[in-house]
Amino acid sequence: AKERLSISTWGSPKHYQVAEFIPQFEKLLKDKSKGEISMKIFAGGEMVKQQFVPTAIPQGTVDISLTLLDNWSGTIPEVSILTSPLWTRSMEWSRDNLKPGKPIFDYFDAKLRSQGAVVIAMFDIGPPVISANFEVTGPDSLANMPIRVYSKGSGEVIQALGGAPTVMGVGDVYSGLQRGTVKGALGGLGGAVGLKHYEVTSNMFVPNGVMGTLIHAYVMNKDRFEKLSPALRKAVMDSALEARNHMQQFAIDKQTALLDQVRKAGKKVTVVERDGALWKGFEKKLEPLTAEARSKYPADLVKMVTSN
Amino acid sequence: MLLDFLQDNGGIVAIFLLFFLMLLSVPVFVAMGVAAFAAALLLEDPFQAFRTFINVGWQSASIFELVALPLFIFTGTIMQRTDAGRDLFDITKAWVGGIPNSMGVATITACGIFAAVSGSSIATAATVGLVAIPLLLQEGYGERRAGGFVAGGGTLGIIIPPSIPLILYGVVTETSIGQLFIGGVVPGIIMMSLFTLYALMSRPRITVQHSQTLAEKIAVSRRSLGVVLLPVIIITAIYTGIFTPTEVGALSVLYVVFLGYVQKRLDVGKIKAAAVAATTTTSMLFMLIVFGQYFAHFLTFEQVPQAIAAAIIENASGVYAITLMILAYVILGMFLESAAMLLISIPIFFPVAEQLGMDPIAFGIFAVIAMEIAQISPPVGVNLFTIHGISKIDLWKIARGALPFLLIQIGMLYLVYFLPEIVLWLPKSMMR
Amino acid sequence: MINLARQIGRGMTFVSITLMIVLCLPITYEAVARAFNAPTIWVFETTLYAFIFLGFLGNALAVRSGAHFRVMILVGVFPKAKKYFDLTAQLFTLAFAVLIMASGSYFVWYALSGSILSATMLEIPMWIPQLSIPLGGLGLFLQTVVSMATGEGVDEEIQVFGD
Numbered sequence: 001a002k003e004r005l006s007i008s009t010w011g012s013p014k015h016y017q018v019a020e021f022i023p024q025f026e027k028l029l030k031d032k033s034k035g036e037i038s039m040k041i042f043a044g045g046e047m048v049k050q051q052f053v054p055t056a057i058p059q060g061t062v063d064i065s066l067t068l069l070d071n072w073s074g075t076i077p078e079v080s081i082l083t084s085p086l087w088t089r090s091m092e093w094s095r096d097n098l099k100p101g102k103p104i105f106d107y108f109d110a111k112l113r114s115q116g117a118v119v120i121a122m123f124d125i126g127p128p129v130i131s132a133n134f135e136v137t138g139p140d141s142l143a144n145m146p147i148r149v150y151s152k153g154s155g156e157v158i159q160a161l162g163g164a165p166t167v168m169g170v171g172d173v174y175s176g177l178q179r180g181t182v183k184g185a186l187g188g189l190g191g192a193v194g195l196k197h198y199e200v201t202s203n204m205f206v207p208n209g210v211m212g213t214l215i216h217a218y219v220m221n222k223d224r225f226e227k228l229s230p231a232l233r234k235a236v237m238d239s240a241l242e243a244r245n246h247m248q249q250f251a252i253d254k255q256t257a258l259l260d261q262v263r264k265a266g267k268k269v270t271v272v273e274r275d276g277a278l279w280k281g282f283e284k285k286l287e288p289l290t291a292e293a294r295s296k297y298p299a300d301l302v303k304m305v306t307s308n
Numbered sequence: 309m310l311l312d313f314l315q316d317n318g319g320i321v322a323i324f325l326l327f328f329l330m331l332l333s334v335p336v337f338v339a340m341g342v343a344a345f346a347a348a349l350l351l352e353d354p355f356q357a358f359r360t361f362i363n364v365g366w367q368s369a370s371i372f373e374l375v376a377l378p379l380f381i382f383t384g385t386i387m388q389r390t391d392a393g394r395d396l397f398d399i400t401k402a403w404v405g406g407i408p409n410s411m412g413v414a415t416i417t418a419c420g421i422f423a424a425v426s427g428s429s430i431a432t433a434a435t436v437g438l439v440a441i442p443l444l445l446q447e448g449y450g451e452r453r454a455g456g457f458v459a460g461g462g463t464l465g466i467i468i469p470p471s472i473p474l475i476l477y478g479v480v481t482e483t484s485i486g487q488l489f490i491g492g493v494v495p496g497i498i499m500m501s502l503f504t505l506y507a508l509m510s511r512p513r514i515t516v517q518h519s520q521t522l523a524e525k526i527a528v529s530r531r532s533l534g535v536v537l538l539p540v541i542i543i544t545a546i547y548t549g550i551f552t553p554t555e556v557g558a559l560s561v562l563y564v565v566f567l568g569y570v571q572k573r574l575d576v577g578k579i580k581a582a583a584v585a586a587t588t589t590t591s592m593l594f595m596l597i598v599f600g601q602y603f604a605h606f607l608t609f610e611q612v613p614q615a616i617a618a619a620i621i622e623n624a625s626g627v628y629a630i631t632l633m634i635l636a637y638v639i640l641g642m643f644l645e646s647a648a649m650l651l652i653s654i655p656i657f658f659p660v661a662e663q664l665g666m667d668p669i670a671f672g673i674f675a676v677i678a679m680e681i682a683q684i685s686p687p688v689g690v691n692l693f694t695i696h697g698i699s700k701i702d703l704w705k706i707a708r709g710a711l712p713f714l715l716i717q718i719g720m721l722y723l724v725y726f727l728p729e730i731v732l733w734l735p736k737s738m739m740r
Numbered sequence: 741m742i743n744l745a746r747q748i749g750r751g752m753t754f755v756s757i758t759l760m761i762v763l764c765l766p767i768t769y770e771a772v773a774r775a776f777n778a779p780t781i782w783v784f785e786t787t788l789y790a791f792i793f794l795g796f797l798g799n800a801l802a803v804r805s806g807a808h809f810r811v812m813i814l815v816g817v818f819p820k821a822k823k824y825f826d827l828t829a830q831l832f833t834l835a836f837a838v839l840i841m842a843s844g845s846y847f848v849w850y851a852l853s854g855s856i857l858s859a860t861m862l863e864i865p866m867w868i869p870q871l872s873i874p875l876g877g878l879g880l881f882l883q884t885v886v887s888m889a890t891g892e893g894v895d896e897e898i899q900v901f902g903d
């Protein structure tokens with residue numbers, strides 16, 4: 001029987017998490033399933049908006065969707081560890097370790113399965129950056145600054161730095177920054193550059209992972225997945241992995257180019273060097289949150305995230 | 309056989325059912341929900357259809373930008389109960405009283421000013437109409453023109469910001485509502501100027517003079533200052549962007565309540581009555597939005613809009629495609645209520661507009677002008693109903709009186725297509 | 741029975757009107773608080789949920805005042821058949837209200853049984869705002885029954901709501 005899977009993404013369709021994944025995935029899956037599986041593709045949140053994925057996928061509104069794992073904090077509190085300062089892994093580490101069969105992937109896959117979703121690909125789109133109209137010179141620079149955050153975990157980090165986490169719709173961030181509704185916005189580098197937040201801000205602060213990162217995934221409705229034949233299930237997983245490897249590498253290579261684009265626009269870019277003075281300063285300031293995370297999350301998970 | 313055909317054309321089935329149910333006079337939000345749900349039952353497992361219904365419904369309801377809606381509606385209903393219409397009309401009459409057809413010009417101007425406070429055409433037409441129509445009739449403009457001026461002028465309510473339909477459009481297409489609001493300013497002023505020009509030239513000419521001395525003009529202006537200041541405050545607040553559109557809505561509610569109390573024109577009873585009217589309208593719109601988006605979601609999932617967009621683009625281009633779209637809007641607008649029309653048409657026409665290279669903000673203004681046409685075209689036009697409701701002038705007479713306004717609006721549609729800069733210039737200048 | 745239905749409708753109307761009147765307050769508070777660099781984490785979410793309650797619970801009032809838009813073209817052509825058109829519209833509305841109640845209850849049950857919280861810093865149990873759906877469906881159902889029994893809101897000419 002022919003299968004047709006619906007796949008939904010949100011955010012800019014030009015973002016590498018979409019543009020470097022979906023076409024590859026579609027083609028690979030067609031080949032690997034020998035034409036058994038075709039796809040129906042929806043972009044820009046027209047089917048499922050970002051924050052609704054955690055109910056829409058288990059409930060089968062679409063078969064597969066892009067998701068920010070931190071958006072699952074309403075049912076799986078453990079996901080917020082990925083956005084916490086405990087997470088200091090590099091994108092290269094993620095490239096090699098957020099794969100089926102590796103502990104962190106399997107841990108969250110099991111968690112999502114208990115909610116009715118299967119993780120078919122997991123990746124690091126890069127640590128979030130702060131597009132701001134002020135310069136971040138140290139961990140105290142964010143004090144009292146209204147900063148737009150995108151999820152629960154990111155809000156907690158900003159709060160720990162003394163900033164005022166502000167919730168606003170994705171569409172309002174550009175104008176919010178421009179008009180000073182918020183002084184800065186935390187978000188993925190790809191999105192910040194794609195949505196041209198640098199046009200309306202003077203500075204970009206690149207924490208480089210000292211404030212956690214953005215782990216995204218493609219997830220599939222569990223019933224739909226399990227109704228596929230074992231061969232087709234394998235085709236889905238293999239295609240997703242291959243497309244994801246391509247996209248993850250693309251994302252890694254793209255980071256420098258994106259920062260250059262911001263510099264070229266005449267904006268000041270402050271990069272936190274790993275284990276440099278700025279890094280240590282932030283690490284110290286975030287220590288209470290890190291300690292809290294250490295005790296709040298299950299010990300086995302903490303170990304997976306922090307051990308070498 | 310039949311089942312196969314229906315299953316292959318789920319989107320068409322839904323559209324057919326929608327129009328069938330609407331003809332049976334089933335409330336539009338029910339018709340949209342039932343049509344899409346019934347078509348979904350044909351295509352998928354019933355429990356899945358049931359779960360998708362509620363998931364999409366919830367996703368369509370929980371959109372923060374929609375919170376601006378009740379606030380701008382409430383601002384309008386409070387103003388109606390504080391004689392704001394009389395203030396506006398008095399001040400415009402004082403300043404243009406010396407010219408021919410002065411009362412007609414004053415009516416359009418008052419509509420334009422009220423439009424900058426209210427997000428709705430109905431509220432604009434009703435507020436100004438209650439005051440203006442009796443005076444227009446008294447001065448001999450005749451029922452056709454008296455009704456037509458207010459019905460037509462009232463449509464300025466949704467192009468000049470704030471605008472309820474622009475909020476809906478921004479929500480459905482994920483376009484910045486603040487930028488849409490600013491995009492409506494210049495086209496709104498152009499439209500108002502054209503309306504004024506028509507009012508000035510319409511025949512027979514009425515030459516009743518309303519000349520007042522400067523002292524009288526200033527006295528009237530001072531009395532009406534509170535109301536006239538509000539549009540200035542609202543537009544400035546939106547333009548400078550100190551506040552989000554939702555916050556501007558909240559602040560304008562507080563402003564009109566404060567003003568009403570200072571002027572001793574407001575009491576608890578009136579606030580309650582204003583809240584009842586605003587709640588009624590909000591709930592009506594809310595159900596249309598939620599189930600209109602559910603209907604649109606179903607069509608999109610069945611890839612109907614994509615197919616229609618492709619068909620239009622393949623068979624027509626540029627000005628022909630636009631003309632086709634305008635024609636479709638004029639016909640839909642004759643029979644559909646404007647908000648329902650927007651929610652049904654946007655998922656279909658938005659991809660077409662994108663293909664034609666229209667900017668999402670420019671197309672938002674385009675769609676809102678199309679809605680204005682729907683509001684004054686018979687047999688179903690909310691502004692016609694409103695004016696008929698408050699004045700008892702025959703519906704078709706009002707429609708004839710509003711026809712010149714409708715023609716101007718069709719011209720405006722082409723203008724926005726060929727010269728999108730009139731929409732985009734102001735939001736872009738705001739960007740720097 | 742009709743009286744009870746009407747009473748429930750009045751209760752819902754009271755809640756929705758109250759929400760309409762107070763909605764501007766927290767939003768203004770947020771605007772001012774942000775100007776002092778002290779934005780809240782609760783206004784955004786709670787006002788959204790208040791708005792959703794307002795929209796769903798407002799149905800009782802909207803039905804009672806005949807505000808839900810209907811296309812009356814065929815009714816105009818066949819005025820003698822008006823009561824059949826009205827009946828058709830009401831029956832479809834009742835059926836749809838049942839769908840809203842059933843699916844809304846399922847959604848509330850799903851959020852309750854999965855202990856789903858909002859994925860924000862506020863962590864509101866999602867069944868609370870979602871309760872507005874089945875309640876709104878109930879209001880729509882009961883008020884339509886009242887309309888069928890008493891004619892309330894049916895013969896209203898298109899009303900002028902100052903929206």
Ligand code: NA
Nearest residue numbers: 423465468470
């Ligand atoms: Na307006």
Ligand code: NA
Nearest residue numbers: 641682685688
């Ligand atoms: Na019409």
